[in-house]
Amino acid sequence: MISPSTTVAPTHRVLAAELPALIGREVTVQGWLHRRRTLKSVVFLVLRDRSGLAQIVLTGPEATAGVAGHPEETVLQVTGTVTAAPQAPGGAELTSPRVTALSGPAEPPPFDLYRPAVTASLPTILDHAPVALRHPVLRAPHVISAASVAGFREALDGLAFTEIHTPKVVASATESGANVFAIDWFGTRAYLAQSPQFFKQAMVGVFERVYEVGPVFRAEPHDTARHLAQYTSLDAELGFVTDHRDVMAVLREVLAGMTDAVRRRAGDACALLGAALPAVPERIPEIHFARAQELIAAHTGEDPRGEPDLAPAHERWLSEWALREHGSEFLFVTGYPMVKRPFYTHPEPGRPEYSNSFDLLFRGLELVTGGQRLHRHEDYLAALAARGESPEPYTGYLAAFRHGMPPHGGFALGLERWTARLIGADNIRRTALFPRDLHRLTP
Amino acid sequence: MISPSTTVAPTHRVLAAELPALIGREVTVQGWLHRRRTLKSVVFLVLRDRSGLAQIVLTGPEATAGVAGHPEETVLQVTGTVTAAPQAPGGAELTSPRVTALSGPAEPPPFDLYRPAVTASLPTILDHAPVALRHPVLRAPHVISAASVAGFREALDGLAFTEIHTPKVVASATESGANVFAIDWFGTRAYLAQSPQFFKQAMVGVFERVYEVGPVFRAEPHDTARHLAQYTSLDAELGFVTDHRDVMAVLREVLAGMTDAVRRRAGDACALLGAALPAVPERIPEIHFARAQELIAAHTGEDPRGEPDLAPAHERWLSEWALREHGSEFLFVTGYPMVKRPFYTHPEPGRPEYSNSFDLLFRGLELVTGGQRLHRHEDYLAALAARGESPEPYTGYLAAFRHGMPPHGGFALGLERWTARLIGADNIRRTALFPRDLHRLTP
Incomplete structure (x- = not known):
């Protein structure tokens, strides 16, 4: 009837910055969909967490269709295999991913958060802090x-x-x-x-x-x-x-x-x-x-x-x-x-x-x-x-x-x-x- | 014309709690006059600083007369010799002291600060925080x-x-x-x-x-x-x-x-x-x-x-x-x-x-x-x-x-x-x- 409280971090979430040290392992990351790039038969997701960015690669029509409903800033959980990829942040990316949304589909932010430079005016920034x-x-x-x-x-x-x-x-x-x-x-x-x-x-x-x-x-x-x-x-x-x-x-x-x-x-x-x-x-x-x-x-x-x-x-x-x-x-x-x-x-x-x-x-x-x-x-x-x-x-x-x-x-x-x-x-x-x-x- | 700033703690002040380790040395302490006890030919001063209490012993009519104008809570600087004294706080006291006031003579606090127990009412305490x-x-x-x-x-x-x-x-x-x-x-x-x-x-x-x-x-x-x-x-x-x-x-x-x-x-x-x-x-x-x-x-x-x-x-x-x-x-x-x-x-x-x-x-x-x-x-x-x-x-x-x-x-x-x-x-x-x-x- 009375269960003791759990210990810290019961989920096995890893952070984006930890991926390069986990090549070959299946892991779960959680964060905001920073950027989605859709190519002909591949979708690249970039997930942002407090440690940085993680790249996720989806291939095949079923997988890519599955993430079409997740606009940028939607909060996602992704479980996949850490794979060496020289072109990805830190040299690693997630492949064969399973993607789950943790939030509802996000409305677009007032300006693109994924662009390296901020072009929004200060009042816009402050209004939407x-x-x-x-x-x-x-x-x-x-x-x-x-x-x-x-x-x-x-x-x-x-x-x-x-x-x-x-x-x-x-x-x-x-x-x-x-x-x-x-x-x-x-x-x-x-x-x-x-x-x-x-x-x-x-x-x-x-x-x-x-x-x-x-x-x-x-x-x-x-x-x-x-x-x-x-x-x-x-x-x-x-x-x-x-x-x-x-x-x-x-x-x-x-x-x-x-x-x-x-x-x-x-x-x-x-x-x-x-x-x-x-x-x-x-x-x-x-x-x-x-x-x-x-x-x-x-x-x-x-x-x-x-x-x-x-x-x-x-x-x-x-x-x-x-x-x-x-x-x-x-x-x-x-x-x-x-x-x-x-x-x-x-x-x-x-x-x-x-x-x-x-x-x-x-x-x-x-x-x-x-x-x-x-x-x-x-x-x-x-x-x-x-x-x-x-x-x-x-x-x-x-x-x-x-x-x-x-x-x-x-x-x-x-x-x-x-x-x-x-x-x-x-x-x-x-x-x-x-x-x-x-x-x-x-x- | 331009002098560099001084380093931390230019005075050679020592704290009350340090006295037991300095027996035989001449040191300077600074603090509040916590308590003064006047006996026939001896005056005991207890000085309070952030570390605790230090006892100072004055003997002879000249020395004792010199501190008569320092009511309790007056801020004092005392230079003297650290002397072993089993009955003093920490087992050491200052003897042959030279006493200087760093503040004006203090008015009496609303209740005696030197008594171990506080008998003042809460409103008195808060009014005089x-x-x-x-x-x-x-x-x-x-x-x-x-x-x-x-x-x-x-x-x-x-x-x-x-x-x-x-x-x-x-x-x-x-x-x-x-x-x-x-x-x-x-x-x-x-x-x-x-x-x-x-x-x-x-x-x-x-x-x-x-x-x-x-x-x-x-x-x-x-x-x-x-x-x-x-x-x-x-x-x-x-x-x-x-x-x-x-x-x-x-x-x-x-x-x-x-x-x-x-x-x-x-x-x-x-x-x-x-x-x-x-x-x-x-x-x-x-x-x-x-x-x-x-x-x-x-x-x-x-x-x-x-x-x-x-x-x-x-x-x-x-x-x-x-x-x-x-x-x-x-x-x-x-x-x-x-x-x-x-x-x-x-x-x-x-x-x-x-x-x-x-x-x-x-x-x-x-x-x-x-x-x-x-x-x-x-x-x-x-x-x-x-x-x-x-x-x-x-x-x-x-x-x-x-x-x-x-x-x-x-x-x-x-x-x-x-x-x-x-x-x-x-x-x-x-x-x-x-x-x-x-x-x-x-x-």
């Missing part, structure tokens, strides 16, 4: 993202960080009054969290070193190739730092871990997209914001000195400079003026108009923002007063600092932006499975 | 949670699953019309996602096997010890299954991986809480819903036959039965009546009033829900029609099934519920860092 992402070229960025996150966690686990999960709904829009989504929380007005900033800082008091991988929400009314209204933020925060350089050193380890994980876990996806992985230098070059502006003034014919931030063109110039001078695709720009950084930023000792913060530029764009935070309660009160802000909305946030917090800092890295830079994506929406933006809430 | 969670007993559940998630991912990575990140904001409240939070999305009404169900199913068409660790939101107006309005859902979905038993087999591996990871990565936290880890049987016992009702009728004096679901008391009875009869703290109950399962549930072949679904009971409570899903487009249309629902709101969801989907299934496990069961928590709020519920939006 559940099907479009089956295309190996459109699937590959997400394999790279998954590998990247694994590398992020591996690196931080190795440095004794603890993973945390924090609220995505908050009572007040504290970090920045604008660009928040309002939500009806049991009749009370609440907001979607723009970052786990305050929570991760507080948790330094508990775990010393924490990270979180989670969604953040920005109601940015920008309709650009670089903005998403929901993205995956890779956040880390650590205590007992000397200053922001300790944070940068951890970030260097994280970038190396992410790159290494992509190489190990997503090599095929990178090859398919022609994505070149960066070398992560043992020591990533860094330049102070003030010195960066001097360099730009001396070499570009423009003089940004006095500006509190870097223009995109100047970020690009600095990236090229770092590559030329230091052979690095990464560059730390440190010391951004306090006036452009959030109130919790730690000023630079001796030059309080600058900060102990940094941006990491990667291939011409800012990829990571981070720095040392204030850690004394009175410094928070002074920083808010200097900005003319009341401490009242921050009461919960400031509680941790009343009770003893060590010098600490951290950083946030946007997963989609990282993947987009790795693969040279023209639009960040290619790196989110189901992007959310000003105009898009579906699928 | 940033400080309260520093107590080792209140911190420990979150260490167990972090380890559990690591084990979840390790197990699924080993089974060729791909990690995904899906939208937390959706256009329509599809899975269940009630209990959703409404949100203003650039002037459009949208909803917080109650689960990644539809996205993970669609992604079976792309990756075959996927998982997600992320927040889900339930606007449940229940104020109980078991409900959170945001919790962390551990979701998995896999294609090419025979039926729900393949899903159960994967879940068994996941539970074993989670338990093993907790043992390896959170052994101290378990010991502190007296948490006994379950043995995960090679084959978790299972019982069909109909048979479970017969057993209950035969043995409890109650007759639940005809009811479409199990009462909490009957779940407890079944859990006890499984422990008694099969020596297992886990029990699969399969075949729940279709009427109580979501429309995407696959019916049981031959007995279509039952389903190819399951709940996993663990220590008296449902921990996981899962099962096989429908995979044919026409089956979805029929299922919705049978429930009198229009397919229109599900158009995006149903798209994947138009284009060929394999037989598939999956499960969802609530992280907080898992941890609460492991540690025998009286309230699930002890397992969320910053719980969100009907009444609580802060801190």
Whole structure:
């Protein structure tokens, strides 16, 4: 009457990639009908599974008639004999096959998934994401993202960080009054969290070193190739730092871990997209914001000195400079003026108009923002007063600092932006499975 | 002008747990002043860091006066000589110390963090979470949670699953019309996602096997010890299954991986809480819903036959039965009546009033829900029609099934519920860092 549960993988399914090692054996493959080519007396089926493609050869009128009712994308199970075939993927194909449909006959996808290149427009791709992402070229960025996150966690686990999960709904829009989504929380007005900033800082008091991988929400009314209204933020925060350089050193380890994980876990996806992985230098070059502006003034014919931030063109110039001078695709720009950084930023000792913060530029764009935070309660009160802000909305946030917090800092890295830079994506929406933006809430 | 970034850990800080191996050496420790005991001519400081506690001994009027201004929870740096001391934690203490404060003097926490037992009420703990969670007993559940998630991912990575990140904001409240939070999305009404169900199913068409660790939101107006309005859902979905038993087999591996990871990565936290880890049987016992009702009728004096679901008391009875009869703290109950399962549930072949679904009971409570899903487009249309629902709101969801989907299934496990069961928590709020519920939006 009671039977124990079965063990994993009770079917004897083999994957397409395993066929070359099974020549002469009868096996069963399962996957999507990627392509059907009908010749005079032969039908070639190409089956797609998570490992790749498998070719199946049907001969004779009975066999070929039997598969006529299976349009491309129909899910099939095929049992046949693995036969050496130099012209087939991996040098093996299935012959004498018995074909069974596991799904109903598939409707045609919005564009041909079997063609090597994707010619569909981005809106078409996004509108039909559940099907479009089956295309190996459109699937590959997400394999790279998954590998990247694994590398992020591996690196931080190795440095004794603890993973945390924090609220995505908050009572007040504290970090920045604008660009928040309002939500009806049991009749009370609440907001979607723009970052786990305050929570991760507080948790330094508990775990010393924490990270979180989670969604953040920005109601940015920008309709650009670089903005998403929901993205995956890779956040880390650590205590007992000397200053922001300790944070940068951890970030260097994280970038190396992410790159290494992509190489190990997503090599095929990178090859398919022609994505070149960066070398992560043992020591990533860094330049102070003030010195960066001097360099730009001396070499570009423009003089940004006095500006509190870097223009995109100047970020690009600095990236090229770092590559030329230091052979690095990464560059730390440190010391951004306090006036452009959030109130919790730690000023630079001796030059309080600058900060102990940094941006990491990667291939011409800012990829990571981070720095040392204030850690004394009175410094928070002074920083808010200097900005003319009341401490009242921050009461919960400031509680941790009343009770003893060590010098600490951290950083946030946007997963989609990282993947987009790795693969040279023209639009960040290619790196989110189901992007959310000003105009898009579906699928 | 440009200096390379420093390497990790430029300070020579050692952790409390390392002291016993460093006897005779001069070292620096950093942490929170956990406890200060002032005797006539001696002051004992106990410093807390992420590894544990370190005892520091100050003698002489000058030294003891120097630390009088450091209340408990002040962050200190102490340099001193590691000296064998049988009565100290780990058998070592710091003598001849030089003490520096890294934070301002801490205000007293809402309750004494140094006392081994926590006597504060749950509301006090939750109101003061940033400080309260520093107590080792209140911190420990979150260490167990972090380890559990690591084990979840390790197990699924080993089974060729791909990690995904899906939208937390959706256009329509599809899975269940009630209990959703409404949100203003650039002037459009949208909803917080109650689960990644539809996205993970669609992604079976792309990756075959996927998982997600992320927040889900339930606007449940229940104020109980078991409900959170945001919790962390551990979701998995896999294609090419025979039926729900393949899903159960994967879940068994996941539970074993989670338990093993907790043992390896959170052994101290378990010991502190007296948490006994379950043995995960090679084959978790299972019982069909109909048979479970017969057993209950035969043995409890109650007759639940005809009811479409199990009462909490009957779940407890079944859990006890499984422990008694099969020596297992886990029990699969399969075949729940279709009427109580979501429309995407696959019916049981031959007995279509039952389903190819399951709940996993663990220590008296449902921990996981899962099962096989429908995979044919026409089956979805029929299922919705049978429930009198229009397919229109599900158009995006149903798209994947138009284009060929394999037989598939999956499960969802609530992280907080898992941890609460492991540690025998009286309230699930002890397992969320910053719980969100009907009444609580802060801190």
